[in-house]
Amino acid sequence: MSLLNSLISGLSLGSVYAIIALGYTMVYGISKMLNFAHGDVIMVGAYVSFLLTNHAGMNAWVSLLIAIATCTVLGIVIERLAYRPLRGTGSLAVLITAIGVSYFLQNAALLLWGADPRMFTSLFKGFKTIHAANGSLTITPESLFTILANIIIMIALTLFVSKTKAGKAMRAVSEDNGAAQLMGINVNQSISLTFAIGSGLAAIAGVLMCSAYPVLMPTTGAMPGIKAFTAAVFGGIGSIPGAMIGGLILGIIEIFSRAYISSELADAIVFACLIIVLLIKPTGLLGKKINEKV
């Protein structure tokens, strides 16, 4: 049963990674940049929800909605102010700027909310933990809802990019920015929308993650951000199902390493797996191979 318990925790952690990885992968797909500030948007989302619930006495679910809205706007503003002016310049400039934005967000949080770790109140406080098989199988509401949230987000996002006009336009811009403009697609709008969706999802990931792992600090988003980036690369950066699979596999590897090998080595094992996958398949598990037809 402990195996099954670990699997559930792994899926739950992996779901958080998957939701964050979506933001990385979609933004990479459309603007070919690695948004290293993405992890810190998670932290901002968690703080917004935390402060509204614990200091303003707001309902936790309402605070989640406001956190999503805040991060959505934050994502659009970051893209507009920091990344758009650099579009068309070298990718190194954008990368360095993204790291700068990441530090900016962490330090702004430090200034605004202080360095003290806060104890985050779970979004699922009122829900009961499920015990099954004579108590040997435990499913926390956090795990259950995180896994469910991930499934719903994946379905919704897949439908969005495959069925709606805006979603198809996003894929068109991802594939060929110039050709998309020749269709009359406003590339700036498409990129803003991608940042908005990715950052909104980051807020959800932040609240879900802090519900399960309740310590909240200005650096809270950094490590999961890097892990989710790893997940996105693992699954094949630019691919939405890749982010999902990469996230889940990474979460499961991490929890199993922790449970059966060593909790100190867990992160090292995770990154070692990434290196192995990239050595065997440089484009990641579901990465698109680029083939051009004459």
Place this chain on the structure above:
Amino acid sequence: MGSVLTVKNINVYYGAIHAIKGISFDVNKGEIVTLIGANGAGKSTTLHTISGLLRSKTGDIEFLGSSIARTPAHKIVSLGISHVPEGRRIFQGLTVEDNLQMGAFVTKPDRIARNLEYVYEQFPRLKERAKQVAGTLSGGEQQMLAMGRGLMSDPRLLMLDEPSMGLAPILVDQIFEIIHNLHKAGTTILLVEQNAQMALSIADRAYVLETGKIALEGSAEELMGNEQVQKAYLGE
């Protein structure tokens, strides 16, 4: 026979490279005008400048009487210019039908179904493959898709960049047959081609580009008979 497109003294640079050196030309309603010239003469660059992906440092570009030299690329499409780029550049991961829908991105919803029917009429092969992912099409089919996509926005000016490139001779004939039909149906066309023979056989007028400048211009017939053109571009 009013002028649809007027290009006046444009100069385009790629960084330090002066790619277009003061080109002027015009395209009248219902005409096929072709730009011919060697690789690197500036043909594609000219089209990219008209469709707004590149900017000219000087001069002006007028479409139906108003300047579009400063209009963003995505807005130029809705004014009525459709650019079918070199190398097709279809969206490989999208289905054939989704590609055509993207071509109709700025088209009024009530015209999309009609245009789709028209494109399928012109290219029955695309209808057969409507649900297929575009990246799996053959080269000729991809060119048809690129042209079909370009027609979805009800263009008043269709700009075709190297539609025959990389195609088997039988497909080249087919593509030119289609261009001829579009012309008969009243579409104004600006055609860029390396295959000067084919281009001149179908066009009303032509401009010969050499290293970013217009070297010669005239009716297609005249240029076909021109000794210089025959030597340099028709291989005679």
